[in-house]
Amino acid sequence: MKPKHQRFVLAGLALLAIFGASALALSALRDEAAFFYAPADIVGHLPDPNRSVRLGGMVKQGSVERQGDGVTIRFVVTDGKASVPVRFTGVTPDLFREGSGVVAEGHFRADGGFTADTLLAKHDERYMPPQMAGKMHKTESLKP
């Protein structure tokens, strides 16, 4: 074998080894690297109420209700398999909508509900003009 070919094979093997090692490391990281819990992830084993965690999913259609004080809202986060009721006091992001994605930072309560300190709107991968969106699915703004 010419040295050129030897180097080719060696470099290729090294590359494969690096990729294999990283694949192993990444699969071990799988649960740790999640940015948030989906409601189905925590059915039956709620995270410790004292721990600050994130909960993500869709805001269930028709679930948002504003409390009497005007700044507290309640809504349900769902991923289609399970759902969690959430309570939040504060200013919601502009893109917070029913039927749209949301990530809530806060902690679980003993009763299985979630108290959020911060809300982040999660955008999905669809981009379209308003006329088209109106035809495809209805989105309702929380704001009057």
Added chain:
Amino acid sequence: MNPWPFVVGAYAIMGIGMAGIAGVSWRAMRRAERAVEALRRR
């Protein structure tokens, strides 16, 4: 929230970054090629 300051800001930063690297790379190239030319003439 008015989105335009964000949009304009993002485009401005992009433009500055690209103009910057174009200027730096162009000057480096010119300087190196001029040096070769000058040495060749000597």
Added chain:
Amino acid sequence: MAPAYHNYGAWGEPARLWLESRASIDYPGCAVPILHALANPARFLKLARPLTPLCFWCGVVLALIGCWAGLTRTPPDYLQGDTVRILYIHVPAAWLGMAGWGGLAVASFAYLVWRHPLAAIAARAMAVPGALFAALCLVTGSIWGRPTWGTWWQWDGRLTSMLLLFFVYIAYIALARADADRGGDGRIPAVFGIAGTVLLPVIRYSVVWWHTLHQGQSIGLTGSTIAPSMLWPLWFTLSGFTLFFAAIVLMRMRAALGLQKAEARMRRMAAA
């Protein structure tokens, strides 16, 4: 006579002499004649000289058309409104940040296998523009995130892995510089360049493997979830920025070749 060219492991005097000797050498027993013809610096320069302004101006014109259309000719998004216009620069920046590392890795691999000095020069020329576009991707994404998500930065899988790629670029630049200063042959940065490729699939699939704040892939091989009336300027900016990137790489390669040639000539004149 065996082509001595194959023994140029060292990034030293023999390589310099070879660069000096320029055209009109043919390498007997070359397996890939076209690649080797391109790899000849004189022929490379002959091609690169007209190609540099061509790539640059075509890239600038296409990018400007894309930006103008993206800012004025497309409808706002049904949820994000006008903030969506940042997409037309954010996506090309992300593409070039990642494609830049892909090119750097391919050149590094070619250098390690064929030991060709021009491949090492190409790899080094891609590092700085690649790092710049990775940074621009992070900054434009952050500016988009504030009105959309309601936050400038979160440590989610996509954002963190892209930031990591930026740091890997910085490490490569530092490593390549240190190697050149020490008079190394460029093998260590080349190995690093290949190893860094691991990050590319991680960035690409981070939104699939993990729950992330960043949305999923919009444009795949099978189509796109962006409405056609909003998508078309993206093709202009993508192609325009890519040509711009190519022009920058050509400029930096020409600068490196010129510097090397000038050094070799000075050395010869000092010896004479």
